[in-house]
Amino acid sequence: MLKPIDVLMVGVGGQGTILASKVLAAVAQAVGYDIKVSEIHGMAQRGGSVVTQVRLGEKVYSPLISEGEADVILAFEELEALRWLSYLKPGGIIIINNQQIYPVSVLAGAAEYPQNIIPQVQSRGVNVQVLQALEHAIACGNAKAANVVLLGALAQKLPIEEKIWRDALAATIPPRLLEVNNAAFTAGFTAATSGTGC
């Protein structure tokens, strides 16, 4: 039996990780994969660190991903990319949105936001795809679609055909926002294809 594909979505409460995981779940279902999704509620709305674990494959038992096991980490924010990097398996890929959201400890001057996170992660020999998801989303007409830009980049890395993703978006996102989100998806997909990510 094939090992499941493990995708970790990490970000800050309010960035839309949960919607992103819903779309991925719908995609997995359409392909006929077994799927488990695990997330923590309760604190997410209060600007805390959020993580959604998505596992898809022939048969999935545990809903959890351990350190060194994630095939893909989809990081919605740089500091969260750093925080969860240990979860990436050797040869896995981390897609990083180059957005920085300061935690209160940094705002209050009690801690420092680490400098140059992306080059530092790259220097570790890790497969990194950097994306300016927020800029792409704004260009598409809605800053909130940054999560779908990231999904577009994820789609580029997974062996699932585009139409299934488009159908999943249509099934998950309200019709009035679909056009913007489709454009955001394309932007992410294209940026990831070009390799520069910018």
Added chain:
Amino acid sequence: MLICESLGKFKFDPDRRFKILKELLSGNAAIARGAYEFGVTLAAGYPGTPSTEILENLSRYEGIYSEWAPNEKVALEVAIGAAMAGARTLVTMKHVGVNVAADPLFTVAYTGVNGGLVLVSADDPGMHSSQNEQDNRYYAKSAKVAMLEPSDSQEAKDMVCLGLAISEQYDIPVMLRTTTRVSHSQSMVEMGEPVAREIKPYSKDVKKNLMVPAFGRLRRVSLADRMARLAEYSESTPVNFIVPGNDKVGVITSGISCQLVKEVLPDASVLKLGMTNPLPVGLIKKFAAQVEKLFVVEELEPYLEEQIRMLGIKVTGKEIFPYSGEFSQGLLRTCFASAGVLPAQPKFEDPAKGLPQAPPRPPVLCAGCPHRGVFYTLRRLKLTVTGDIGCYTLGGLPPLEGIDACVCMGASIGMAHGIDKAVPELKGRTVAVIGDSTFLHSGITGLLNAVYNNSDSTVIILDNRTTAMTGHQDHPATGRNLMGQEAPEVDITMLCRSLGVKRVEVVDPLDISRLQEVIKAETAAPGPSVIIARRPCALLKREVKPAVTVDQEKCTGCKTCLKLSCPAISVIENKALVSADACVGCNLCVQVCKTGAMQRGQADA
């Protein structure tokens, strides 16, 4: 195959089952679906992570009455009444909620039920959103009720059915224990059609239901008998079964740990226990005899392990698996490797090795939380503050540091009174802080006590008009109920007055100078005082006013504004900066700024 079939008496229309549709559901949504499909008529609970979404989902199904009770004890009592009268019932709460509901729980085991009663206890190993990580399996053993433990969403749904069936057949309440990773993980669930909702006939039976000592003694004997019969059933229930594997290693496990074990040791023999009270002693002995080395894999306490040891069976458990926190595949691999069951794990090349540590990102009070200023003021006044459960625990962390302690729902009021009575130096310097929903949950009796015993303590009720932390559930003072209907709205001011509190002040927490004045006056005043700081949760009523601006010339970089712990404010290169995206214009920072640099935002012309 649906597990309910094993219970012959349970009515289930077999023809309906084959129209199978699968959906991706969280464990909580699956429990709600189970209640809908298997004839639950009434459901009650109090919000608490990770249990809250069960009733939120359930309230969307037609034909089931559901309610938020003010606390878990009341919720269980509502269900006991409904079950006694013949309805199938579901009660939901988080693990610590069972502490509140424990009084009726221990005696409803004696009386038994009529319609089925399933109590969901959602435990929180790892304390994602809780003050402790107690293991509620001990409640089932101690109260002598049946316990079922699902390991995924399908089982969560099926075990509502099985639980109701067991409850009715054995005349006993059934606890359905989930953990965070069962409640909040989504997996595929087969949808079924609902059975007809029926009410079983009720007849008065005081020897069964009136628990005076004479009848209680009879029911105590009956309970022992019911548990003995349940122990027999536990041997044959389809939720306790052996997954055959190699005979070198055997694992006994339950709940989410089953899923981890299947992944970590795919070839091991496994005894999967879906029913963990009473335990299937015969099955455990049989399984133990089949394998060379026996392990018990269970999060939290050695609940199974201790009982298995009592049978004289040699087993490895907590000497290699931790007592606290959640398990993961990685952790189990390391533990099994330490016991020689798995080869030594290859050295993990951490890609983050050598990189800077990520500073923590704990949750904080939201930008625009109207109650932030209360904590700021309490800190400034250097008062001793007993806190309570909810968002307001976030007011205790730096830089706000406006709370000294938090123990459980409602504890703040009793604790403040205790300090007031015992330590003269802290008299007049102690304040209890409690939210509106928490006050209605279990603060009222504490306040009554403070009045009765002539306390000088001060209680601040932070009234944000909702149960915020768990995601905005209604309560008796919001004017709405769980089913979305209008409801009578308790007047908290009048309630406090009627308890005998003479000094009740209502303040707007966004007016810091007035707030400070009132807190000073009330802590100094003799007798108990209540201050109601009233403003709706910033997330509930989004009144976004123009963002605060900073006059760069006036800002001296003194960082006083940072003491508010507002996620919209930062100080960069000695100048305050307010994020226009995050700021909702509550203007608290304008009030605390000493130099006049923070300025109210002006609406665009």
